[in-house]
Amino acid sequence: MAGDALSDLLKTVRLTGATFFDIEAQDPWAIRSPAPSSILPRILPGADHLISYHVLTEGRCFARIVGQAAIPMEAGEVVVFTHSDPHIMSSNPDMRAEPPTADVLEIAAASQQPFALNYVKDGSLSARLVCGYLACHALPFNPLLEALPPVIKAGDAKGDGGWLGQFIRLAVSELAEKRAGSETVLTKLSELMFVDVLRRYVESLPPRQTGWLAGLRDPHLSKALALIHDRPAHNWTVEALAKESALSRTVLAERFSKIVGMPPMHYLAKWRMQIASELLSAGNSNVASIAADIGYESEAAFSRAFKKMIGVPPSAWRLGVRAASGPGIDEAAGTESQPAG
Incomplete structure (x- = not known):
């Protein structure tokens, strides 16, 4: 559940x-x-x-x-x-x-x-x-x-x-x-x-409000968000999320993007990186295990995706480094639209 x-x-x-x-x-x-x-x-x-x-x-x-x-x-x-x-x-x-x-x-x-x-x-x-x-x-x-x-x-x-x-x-x-x-x-x-x-x-919030919190109030979107948060390593697709959320693929994709502000797979990719950044900061897990924990099949694939989205490799994040000239997360994350494999 x-x-x-x-x-x-x-x-x-x-x-x-x-x-x-x-x-x-x-x-x-x-x-x-x-x-x-x-x-x-x-x-x-x-x-x-x-x-x-x-x-x-x-x-x-x-x-x-x-x-x-x-x-x-x-x-x-x-x-x-x-x-x-x-x-x-x-x-x-x-x-x-x-x-x-x-x-x-x-x-x-x-x-x-x-x-x-x-x-x-x-x-x-x-x-x-x-x-x-x-x-x-x-x-x-x-x-x-x-x-x-x-x-x-x-x-x-x-x-x-x-x-x-x-x-x-x-x-x-x-x-x-x-x-x-x-x-x-x-x-x-x-x-x-x-x-x-x-x-x-x-x-x-008014009925037509958009944003992440408005998504929590929508019974279907709140279900999709909870699924992503609860099982970030799962090989989610829009179809699978839609089925679990009792919506069609098209309706979920459109409603999620309109209210939450980004496509479901984009949100999944960003949420995975949030979890990864916390695990890296804690320093208790190696990069390979973190990659597996958030749904990446290899350390290399995770490292590439992390650097592409965050602007620095996982090792640099762990050391507390933020690349001032790196891409902003919203700009970089826009290309990460499918679950990593």
């Missing part, structure tokens, strides 16, 4: 979370995000993509990407900056701020508990936030990141007792009691919270 394409992707791109800041603030206040390059090495060394989130547990505030319109927030809501673009959380939509200094980030990263930032002077608390980060691998192929908007805001409907409300209650409890293991608990909670935000976003 095929698995869950979203879960498979999140495991393959090594989504991991870290909670750094517990912020209490008094109006007026404003906080700007640190640069991703200063956060990523502390969360997941070697990862190339940072996601920022801010959960408002008390009060009201505004969230905005620098240079864009502000988004109002109320207690119980979370905002996720999916590409960690420079952004500001503030009490007023027009306020400016500077990012935390390097020494603050060093102290926060070394802390065994979420790092407290107190912006309350002599008045009462007007906002409290739990702010954290998620890291993952965007290269060579992460269709989820390509499908997400820069900002997602989510919140439970009043009184429905949804997961976000439970996350906030648990997070506040962990922050208050400061028990052993709080950092780990909050890290796992943040990962679960992100998955729930993704689910809500998928459910909110």
Whole structure:
């Protein structure tokens, strides 16, 4: 039975979370995000993509990407900056701020508990936030990141007792009691919270939306995607995927290309290379076994396909080399339209 394409992707791109800041603030206040390059090495060394989130547990505030319109927030809501673009959380939509200094980030990263930032002077608390980060691998192929908007805001409907409300209650409890293991608990909670935000976003997509996430909502395409993710080494053809997905070959090919944005075999080839890149980075398998694991009959065939698509040979990827002058993955992958043999 095929698995869950979203879960498979999140495991393959090594989504991991870290909670750094517990912020209490008094109006007026404003906080700007640190640069991703200063956060990523502390969360997941070697990862190339940072996601920022801010959960408002008390009060009201505004969230905005620098240079864009502000988004109002109320207690119980979370905002996720999916590409960690420079952004500001503030009490007023027009306020400016500077990012935390390097020494603050060093102290926060070394802390065994979420790092407290107190912006309350002599008045009462007007906002409290739990702010954290998620890291993952965007290269060579992460269709989820390509499908997400820069900002997602989510919140439970009043009184429905949804997961976000439970996350906030648990997070506040962990922050208050400061028990052993709080950092780990909050890290796992943040990962679960992100998955729930993704689910809500998928459910909110308009009927004619296209993209990878829209493909997950289509019962036939979600089946085809799950099959590819679950059995990447299988000698898939469009006919075989169509049969398993209860569609004709023509309808599957057309619908997959229109909604997901590429032909099924193109997607299969790119997904195989994503798995291969993770296995190469882990360093526990030789190239020949990786080739077999993702459906290539020989190490040479795999190496040729990998270099053609990624721009460097497998050995160079393993050493962490990215060829700056090599072909972009979307351009190179366009020629890999059939399962490798």
